[in-house]
Amino acid sequence: MPNFTSSPRTLKRNRSERIFRAICQSAIALTALFLVFLISNLAINAIPSLTQYVVRLSLVVDPAKVDATQIAAGDFQAIVRTAIAAEFPDVTAKPEKKKLVKLFSTSIAENLQRQVTADPSLIGKTITVEGPLAADADSFLKGQQMSVSALGENSDFEARALAKLKEAGKLTREFSWSLLTNGDSRSPEKAGLRGAFMGSLFTIAITLLVALPLGVAAALYLEEFARQSRLRDLIEVNINNLAAVPSIIFGLLGLAVFVNKFGLPRSSPLVGGLVLALLVLPTIIIASRAALRSVPPSIREAALGVGASHQQSVFHHVLPLAVPGILTGTILGVARALGETAPLLMIGMVAFIADVPTRITDAATALPVQVYLWSALPEAAFRSRTSVAILALLIVLFVFNALAIWLRNRFERRW
Amino acid sequence: MSFKTVFTPAIPAIIAANAPKIVAQDVNVYYGEKSAIKELSITIPDKAVSAFIGPSGCGKSTFLRSINRMNDTIPSCRVTGKIAFDGMDIYDRAVDVVELRARIGMVFQKPNPFPKSIFENVAYGVRIHGLAKDKVDLERIVTESLQRASLWDEVKDRLAHAGTGLSGGQQQRLCIARAIAVNPEVILMDEPCSALDPIATARIEELISDLKQNFCIVIVTHSMQQAARVSDLTAFFHLGTLVEVGDTDAVFTNPQEKRTQDYITGRFG
Amino acid sequence: MSDHIVKAYDSDLAQLKSMLSEMGGMAEEQLAKAIDALIRRDLKLADSVIAADQLLDAKEIEVEERAVLTIAKRQPMAQDLRNVMVTIRIAADIERIGDLAKNIAKRSHAIYDGIPQRLTKGLERMGQLSQAQLKLVLDAFASSDADKAMDVWRHDEDIDALYNSIFRELLTYMMEDPRMIGACTHLLFATKNIERIGDHATNIAENIYYLVHGYMLKEQRPKNDKTSVTPFSSLNND
Secondary structure: OOOOOOOHHHHHHHHHHHHHHHHHHHHHHHHHHHHHHHHHHHHHHHHHHHEEEEEEEEEEOOOOOOEOOEHHHOOHHHHHHHHHHHHOOOOOOHHHHHHHHHOEOOHHHHHHHHHHHHOHHHOOOEEEEEEEEOHHHHHHHHOOOOOOOOOOOOOHHHHHHHHHHHHOOOEEEEEOOHHHHOOOOOOHHHOOOHHHHHHHHHHHHHHHHHHHHHHHHHHHHHHHHOOOOHHHHHHHHHHHHHHOOOHHHHHHHHHHHHHHHOOOOOOOHHHHHHHHHHHHHHHHHHHHHHHHHOOOHHHHHHHHHOOOOHHHHHHHHHHHHHHHHHHHHHHHHHHHHHHOOHHHHHOOOOOOOOOOOOOOOOOOOOHHHHHHHHHOOOOHHHHHHHHHHHHHHHHHHHHHHHHHHHHHHHHOOOO | OOOOOOOOOOOOHHHHHOOEEEEEEEEEEEEOOEEEEEEEEEEEEOOOEEEEEOOOOOOHHHHHHHHOOHHHHOOOEEEEEEEEEOOEEOOOOOOOHHHHHHHEEEEOOOOOOOOOEHHHHHHHHHHHOOOOOOHHHHHHHHHHHHHHOOOHHHHOOOOOOEHHHOOHHHHHHHHHHHHHHOOOOEEEEEOOOOOOOHHHHHHHHHHHHHHOOOOEEEEEOOOHHHHHHHOOEEEEEEOOEEEEEEEHHHHHHOOOOHHHHHHHOOOOO | OOOOOOHHHHHHHHHHHHHHHHHHHHHHHHHHHHHHHHHHOOHHHHHHHHHHHHHHHHHHHHHHHHHHHHHHHHOOOHHHHHHHHHHHHHHHHHHHHHHHHHHHHHHHHHOOOOOOHHHHHHHHHHHHHHHHHHHHHHHHHHOOOHHHHHHHHHHHHHHHHHHHHHHHHHHHHHHHOHHHHHHHHHHHHHHHHHHHHHHHHHHHHHHHHHHHHOOOOOOOOOOOOOHHHOOHHHHHOO
């Protein structure tokens, strides 16, 4: 009867296999753990910023302070101040009044101005205006800060005032849409991601428009048409090297060439897009070449065999089959560009820009730069908003990657 | 008493009987420095099946691909000598490769339909050469080609389906239909059955016998039985040289060269 | 000839050849015994020849089955194909030789005591000649020697010539002594059988020629058997 029990040799072999497998599994587990830790940490930090305390103030639009013919010149802050004072009739001292005013965001007055501008007939009437609390008051109510004052001073007075408002039902906690609809601001409660988002959108659009045709054309030429030569080898090596060049170098290049030489507007998505296009060009070329190479030679031969010209065989058969691979590579490249910060810093997209850009030549910032900007700000509310911005960036990246996978599965053909 | 020996004639009967279609003279093919074909001369008769046999790397596929200049796609490949198609040297400067390949169709080892519909597979060559007057004409050509490739009955209800969804044998017949759709005069087949099962192989062989009424067919095959079954002329290649060429009937029963004999009887060292 | 890549193929062919050689040996023995039995009127020996023919028949069937199996399994080409085909054909020839030897042996009973010794002298010589031819052609097959085979082919004339003279001789006897007609007729058949054996030997020689050269011998064999065209009247004119 044969003996199939393990010999010491096979035992050793089996053991080493088990150990190897355990190492691999623990590596994956560790990675997953880091990821979970990162995401959950971000999520916990971000949650407070997702909601905001909104106050409703009933106020009289005093015609003495707002002139119907010159609404923009109206002193809306004064109207809001009066309304706040009216909420707390028992506070009379000036320093206390000032403290009260600081509890409310200046965007209440901005909201009021917007309403009045839209409908001048409101002047002289009593209306209700909504607006967020100031970030410190908001953070205090959410329990992020021990004190209403960011400096941690005694703030019993403010705490009592807020409690009173809450009791009166004037405070409601709402989803902070301003995060998505506002541009950047010095005041955390007003700061939003829309500017950065639009900046990223414009930048990436430029990147895609420039890098995709250039990259695919270069890949097509190198892979399908270029004769084997020293020059081609040199170009290949350089493209591969270019992919490894630190991104900040591209920023410097962009600054020197696009901004200083060509005089394109600094801080604009146009320049940012061009710089990022240079950055992802090697990636797209390499991915496209790999995709072209993965088209089986039998297809080329089939096309040539029926008398298609070289160009016809490439454009009718090879390129369409390589498209999913090219798109996947491109999306991954663009996703990388989306997360790039350094080159954008060099070309000045790091400036504080409150306006949402509407054109590619407007000064703008981008999502990763916004993260960088907010993370440097001291306010507790900005810390939380930084997490929101990071999550937003991650979600966009996730969508891009999912798109790449979907495209690959959807269009990939098997032989 | 003297014995008159009955000898295989110097000129194979099939070459004597049929018009020559392709005449190669002193052809050399090089891959870079390496010589793949040495001083090869052969006449390939029209309206007949010529088979190239020989061990792997003997140059039979290389020579086949020289006939429609498929080797042009390999940068290091160089061809000297003369390959004449109906008297015209195909390596002449005046020859447009695209026109040449339209007249010399090719079927490859692995069935390689385009990842498109069955109809589009056959219609592609017709389109790029502008052979169809209109849509009706195109449909007629596609139908006829599929019929001649004896595939029509199997696919007529699913012309819009992907060609890659067919079985291996059907795919190969689709490739043959694609080749004959552009109305070539010569069909080169590079081991067309090596990826197919015996039944599919038999279908292709039957098809080849049908097609030789109208085409000059050259087939490279590893299966000597296949060469014996389908071909009229057999050429045996070894180490880049043409060792023996003759009527298939003669080569497989009474080869003149020892190397041929050793190869076809399974003695090759 | 070098060996096949597939060793079993070689042993298949070798086995066919050795079976055929064995058959040849059996046929030679049968022929020698049959002629011996006829000349010495040894009925026991004759019966043993008649009985042994079955073995030869069985052997032929075995060779044929082997050959068919080899074709099915190995798909022989060129020389190998000719080898197998020729084996089948030679086996059939040898089997016929065996049948003819049996027939000769049978006639021992019929001519028992019937004729004087001298009448069988010519037959004896003819028997020796045919045995030599058979041996030679089997040797030629064993060594694939086409030239040797051609010698056999050419020398069949001699058997034919001998047959002619025996034919005339026997006819003369019959005319001289009508009581001899029965026995002489049997003797005549026996010599005719030996002549046929010679023809089979030339068939084998032709097959060896085809095996070696790859094409059939198209030449007409030199024939000297004139018995079928000899008018009876010509004998009187001698």
